[in-house]
Amino acid sequence: MKLIKQHLLPLATSIILGSAITGASTMSFAENRNPNTPVSMISEWDKTFPQSNKVTHRKVSFQNRYGITLVADLYLPKDQSNTKYAAIAVSGPFGAVKEQSSGLYAQTLAEYGFVTLAFDPSYTGESGGYPRNMASPEINTEDFSAAVDYLGSLDNVNREKIGILGICGWGGFALNAAISDTRIKAVATSTMYDMTRVTANGYNDVNDAEARYQMKKTINEARWQAAKNGYADLQPANNLRKELFTAETPQFVKEYSDYYTTKRGFHPRAVNSNPDGSWATTSNLSLINMPILQYASENRTPALLIHGANAHSRYFSEDAYKALGNKDKELYIVPNATHVDLYDNQAGKIPFEKLNTFFKAHLK
Template sequence: MKFKLKALTATLFLGSSLLGANAMAQLPQNATAIEVPAQSIQLTQEWDKIFPKSDKVEHRKVTFKNRYGITLVGDLYVPKGATGKLPAIAVSGPFGAVKEQSSGLYAQHLAERGFVTVAFDGSFTGESSGLPRNTASPEINTDDFVSAVDFLGSLDNVDREKIGVLGICGWGGFALNSAISDPRIKAVATSTMYDMTQVMADGYEIKMEPNPKVPYERTSPMTTEARYKMKQDLANARWEAAANGYSLNGKAEDHLTPQDKITAETPRFVREYSNFYKTKRGFHPRSVNSTTGWNTAMTPSFINMPILQRAGELKAPALVVHGEFAHSRYFGEDAYKALGSKNKELYIVPGANHTDLYDDVNGKIPYDKFEQFFKANLK
């Protein structure tokens, strides 16, 4: 099956077409070859980001594959007029967002400051391929970052000895995990990070303080008994998911509270998320958080396969950026303490909550800090 993507043409085949004539001839007589339909990818060519296009960078849409054969789609940003081989940064996140939102904003700003950057959609989301849709995997999403490094290192204008990664929100954990596993990554930064495996296994370890001027108080993680009950519920729900090809997604209103359902009892961090993803400020039709819910069969893999288990072995320089009043601050503080890097820094943005570091609305994103970090360590 062939399909055109305007400027791009791709052919994706699974099943018997991969075997070839010789291999088919060698199959036992009682073997059965099954052809699985290919997945087409529709790429949007017009500028549809939540932020304006910069006249200081050159932009083009790119594709590359991860080691699972999933085609990832990204936006490549290059400083206008740049020559020679440049340092490069792969950017992704937040969890449930797309490259047209925060990651693209970060990538464009860093490109203005002299880096080749790629903001990409993770497997199964946005414009990237992968079935079923709207799912995630701690292993595959870590490899997405590593594969973005493969891609950047293949470019003529990139110095492959000067490649870093930057992960936002839930992709901050994947960025750290990729740097722990791949020494080619020379510097790693996170912004308002989550460890998605930790939150899915332990729940939110915070007291729901309603006052936005008061830092969240850390509480105890989920008990073993409560986690077992959650796993029972998830396992029972899998019967329906399996009967539907694992394609079921949760309801959008259950995933993230819409604006018209916000009440005085709504936790403040949920209000912050809704104010970004469910309003003109950050809405995007391809974003899981803006539209649909996550795949219903996704969570158990995050509970049982924690990332950052070898954080103490990280040697690359690391910058962990978080907001003073972010509900997620403890994820960054825990990760920072665990990282083995001799060159590491925890930078707290005064007065910022979690989503203040998603966009430029409140002017809280410390671009200067990220620029200084990457220029000091990608040299």
């Protein structure tokens, strides 16, 4: 267990969040830009998956209640009628962009007849927010509610029929949003992570209070330099690169790399894809100290939690399922699937029919 603790602590704050804080780089995006301004709004198709001829697509933007502009892809059923549609907001995984998994999920669900929105969370991708590559349990939960605001403003959407879907780390934020935002009528997660839990506790909860204290001490020491640069300093470069692997590198880390750093899932705007990219040096502080899902027992929103049977992260969904207080909930385990198998449909493992049935039942 000692070996696991020593090895997996850096992974929780390194592979999933970018890179280890120790030896933090002075690399930064020191731009004094207005958070109301998107980083970009590229109109041409630049996704990691083929464009469907069954839906229409357009780029949109909207603000969250912190004044940060979010950029998203809106997918609409091609055969539109005069009826108001049920809608679903999608985001994740943690460190990904809407051109990857969330866009694939959104486009596929639009083929089933939903209006869907795949968005880049604050501080990442094409969305605004500076300094870049910053995570926040509060703001990232708010991003889902802002997406609901936007969908509910559309003339062709029934605002009483809006659900959300979170993938990987945004699965935890989606559950948190569903607990707090009573307008959300259904919530689904796929290959879910609770980012606050894994950051504070490491994988399989091996970290104790002393380990957390040392993490906070290291990160807070990094603030002296970060403050000089508008908190834009980034952690050392992404270590999902294959050349950094050793005999001790876990298999699931290799699977992350196979998705993010190869033609299969690489996208230059994704934190986890960019070989020189990483999260801000102060990004982990709130994830360590502000746990989400504290009021899971008070959840009333119908919930579907999907996870791979062979995923290293399966326990996050299992524990969240037990914690949710609502009776209308389901834990759906995909046979022979790993964590990353549910990022794309390369292995044909994503249960889209299950998602379609769930959302149609609860957004009717």
